Amino acid sequence: MASRTFIRALRSNVVRQIATPVQRRTIATAFIAARATVAVAPRIPALIQKRGIKTIDFAGVKEDVYERADWPREKLLEYFKNDTLALIGYGSQGHGQGLNLRDNGLNVIIGVRKNGASWNDAIQDGWVPGTNLFGIDEAISKGTIIMNLLSDAAQSETWPAIKPQLTKGKTLYFSHGFSPVFKDLTKVEVPSDIDVILVAPKGSGRTVRTLFKNGRGINSSIAVWQDVTGKAKEKAIALAVAVGSGYMYETTFEKEVYSDLYGERGCLMGGIHGMFLAQYEVLRERGHSPSEAFNETVEEATQSLYPLIGGNGMDWMFAACSTTARRGAIDWTVKFKDTLKPVFNELYDSVKTGKETIRSLEYNSDPDYRKKYEAELEEIRNLEIWRAGKAVRSLRPENN
Ligand SMILES: NC(=O)c1ccc[n+]([C@@H]2O[C@H](COP(=O)([O-])OP(=O)(O)OC[C@H]3O[C@@H](n4cnc5c(N)ncnc54)[C@H](OP(=O)(O)O)[C@@H]3O)[C@@H](O)[C@H]2O)c1
DSSP: OOOHHHHHHHHHHHHHHHHTTOOSOOHHHHHHHHHHHHHHOOOOOOEEEETTEEEEEETTEEEEEEEGGGOOHHHHHHHTTTOOEEEEOOSHHHHHHHHHHHHTTOOEEEEOOTTSHHHHHHHHTTOOBTTTEEOHHHHHHHOSEEEEOSOHHHHHHHHHHHGGGOOTTOEEEESSSHHHHTHHHHOOOOOTTSEEEEEEESSOHHHHHHHHHTTOOEEEEEEEEEOSSSOHHHHHHHHHHHTTEEEEEEOOHHHHHHHHHHHHHTTTTHHHHHHHHHHHHHHHHTTOOHHHHHIIIIIHIIIIIHHHHHHHOHHHHHHTSOHHHHHHHHHHHHHHHHHHHHHHHHHHHHHHTTHHHHHHHHHHHSTTHHHHHHHHHHHHHTSHHHHHHHHHHHTSGGGO
């Protein structure tokens, strides 16, 4: 294993190579830097390795991370040889996890309401009605492991019909802690005689599928809500690998749902969109053109600087930028953090008290939820910032 000193030396050498000529941050130079980081200087955390499990020192806190190496395909096939995986729901996760399970050779069937959008999507993906595509109840009756990948609102709505079918010996699987954790609101009170486990991929179902096809695996959280057989955790790890995970991070249902609802409303989606809009609007109000405002707000972020953060961290991104950019960014970080922290605290409270759950259940249980949500997406699509973005993207070489 490379020593920390060596890694530091290697890293600072690469920083010098990249930072010195890059006196101005431009999309092109920063992009080259991003590629160099991936090729030359991965940061390797301290780790102790056993087969199939790594103990990683995450900034001073040691955590076990499970890896797929311990679950080759033959072992998965043997482990699940007597199981029928009934995957209920075929949205983003159903699609990604279902296709990966099928490609892994496992006995998986899909259960969705007949003739809905998902039913048709499943047929498009090669699932065959009556063979491996069924109505929800029929799929559950055939399954030994019931993978509930309905929308969170639908999990609550369908629970009175689903619960009596979860008989002793079956396993119940979720990809979000939402339904059992907020059981007072969702009414999802699981039967006491079955294993209840969670595998929550940390990304969209589309990414679950793409990474699997590229031979990589997505990071997933795993957790156990109820262990009746003594095998619940092992089953969760095996299923995580089977649906296409590379590394599995152990958590609890509660921590998974709190962090997930918080994160997607914050930096992952809502917060970042709010920040983009605020910056763009100020630039436009102060006389900048749409292309300039978009390039300086979104394009450079997503195409140049965020990949640098993803590749090797925030300091790495700062180091790849000009001294002028760096100075201002470091100074203004404090103001943004102090201004935003109370908002993040308010958000966490809103998640933990169930306010966000109520909102989600109410909105997404509306029979017209797809129509209403499509109207909202249309509104976003039509914002000037995103129309400008479409024009900027049209100039990319791959679109010409
Ligand atoms: N998407 C992600 O990035 C992501 C990431 C990690 C975890 N998760 C979790 O994974 C689970 C599934 O999420 P998802 O995003 O894949 O799916 P989703 O879009 O939230 O849900 C879609 C599925 O729910 C079905 N559905 C909706 N209302 C229904 C009802 N009243 N009765 C029966 N079926 C109904 C839809 O069927 P129809 O087409 O027939 O309406 C569709 O198959 C959730 O627990 C979610 O929190 C999602």
